[in-house]
Amino acid sequence: MQKKVGFIVYDDFAIWQVSLLQMFLKNAGYCVETLSINGGLVPTDGGVLVHTERIDQRNPNEYAFLLLPGGKVTKDLIDNQQLHQFLQDFDGLIAASCGSSAIVAGAGLVKSDFTTMPHIKELFAEYYADGNYTDTDIVIGDKLITSKGFAHFDFMMAVLVKIGLIEANPRLKNLALKLSKNQTLNT
Secondary structure, rough: OOOOOEEEOOOOEEEOOOOOHHHHHHOOOEEEEEEEOOOEEEEEEOOOOEEEHHHHHHOOOOOEEEOOOEEEEOOHHHHHHHHHHHHHHHEEEEEOOOHHHHHHHHOOOOOEEEEEOHHHHHHOOHOOOOEEEEEOOOOOOEEEEEEEEEEEHHHHHHHHHHHHHHOOOHHHHHHHHHHOOOOOOOO
């Protein structure tokens, strides 16, 4: 059976934070299903329209993990009960880049170390009350990966390591470095 990723998006999400990761997932045989609260077309922060399926028409536990990109997060989005229920019903890894960690926090799922951009932490402080902010680029927990928006390479690598793709294909690390930073490892 093909492994699936639940890619949860919202208006003005930052697709650039996860696009290379998505390519690696697809190449490894994952099916990335793009989900949103209302389904239909959702604009990226660059204006590209992405087709999505309604989140309430999916079972969260059909996914190997959930991926949430950063972007323009709003209080209405963070308070969305449908989204809360979907995230709370999921029993697995959630990878939340930048501002999307506030969505996860709004669902009551940030209870340990996390990171995000400092202004996001301040703006949505009440949602993060149960967590412990760490001023690092990325935090990797058992079931939650969070990152600052600019740390998209580290975020991608953390996800690839956590789901076992780097161990299965060690050359992937060098390819990721080359494609994202035009660098190679000295091996």
